[in-house]
Amino acid sequence: MPGSRLTRRDRRVIAAGLADGLGYAEIARRLARPTSTVSREVTRNGGRSGYAPDSAHQAAKRRAHHRKPSVGAVKGTEAARSVEQQLAATLIGTGVPRMAGRVLAALLTTDDAAMSAAELVRHLRVSPASVSKSVRYLEAEGLLRRERTAKSRAERYGVGPDAWFQAFLASAQRNHQLADAARRGAVRLGRSTPAGARLHALSRFHQQLTDDIIERARHWRSVLTEPTGGASRAG
Template sequence: MPGGRLTYEDRQSIAAGLAERLGYAEIARRLGRPTSTISREVARNGGPGGYRADRAHQATEGRARRRRRAPSPAPQVATGGYGRDPEAVRDLEEGLTALLVQTGVPRTTARVLTCLYTTDSGSLTAAELVQRLRVSPASISMAVGYLEEQALLRRERDPGRRRERYVIDDDVWYRAFLASAQMTVMLADAARGGADVLGAATPAGARLGDMGRFLGYLGDDMVQTAERWWQIFVAHRTAGRRYGGAGDPCHVTDVTRVTDGT
């Protein structure tokens, strides 16, 4: 159920639940709503630490009024011809974008990534992104450059045309996570080297030493996690199964099985 359908009383309950440090799932259970509705509602209205019922309700009503007054400038929603509810898709896109922004991703970049992910083809041209998001070509170019640096998309030449397409591959998060793991290992090495330079017994040296040990452990763990996921991913593709079903190699129980080595 989209966040726009929440009542003011619902939002007060959400704020109270956050104040009690309840998880989204527990808040959703109390309200009889999907967990995703609560997470999107909180994400686009200040996050867990800044959520306020009155401000969230006013912001939602303001968005609804802007849509009614000026529907044409609103970003296009691609329902893909599957009978999807455009309003629900729009709420999904807004919520996912808000969560990405909270992780530090620039807003336009987050919108581009969300747009690519929620497009069934998983690929769009710069012109298509400009049309869908109603931003400038320069903004798209900057966003694509950022996402390329993070290994979150790739470019490919559009067959028969002098233009590029921006593509989200199925293994994109594996590659991005692995790149992050490799950078973490490099930071760990740099910190350990810094500890040697400053002297391990000095306060600054000890601080860098702790940093190096933590990041070294984390980096190794990230690499191992990426390798385990790759085994699951390859098994899934080899079996030719769809994501999300029971018995799917991507299912959480199978992740546990691979992790345990059984």
């Protein structure tokens, strides 16, 4: 059947056709196969003069065995893909841009330390421009680190151990800017006015809350990144 693997009988038909001096096209017609299938089969297994059907069949079985993933590997791949997709959806739901969420989820769930732009393009099946834009966004948020390997000039991207702490700092900086703008507005309008009082309360809330978050983030950063035992002592 066209598209299925060659059988031992198919290979013996090929060998008989070669022995009779037939061309690849005629042999393919007898097998109802594409000519390219026959030509690749013969070229891969010794050429017209050295083709042996039984040896070729055994070689094909060995290649298929090496290519075929185990049941556990398939399940592991499916589980990893499911986790990645769920994490991406959650990140997107929190306000992370869609493609940036997919890139971040891929980097968080890969067993490798990092991925190159080309690897991300292949993994996510998206354009290089989409990956590039997402990388810039995540780097600006403090969630991404760049690295170069000694053997390659290509940059690779990964999520560093301080990624979430740096992201909190970036968010805190924006809150500080909002608090400062509200404080200046309160001063200009006068804290005794309704608008000024409202802006003053907004400024105090964001400033105090942000300071508290940064303090706790620094505490848990030191606890959870200790080499051993930090988390258990903290609990």
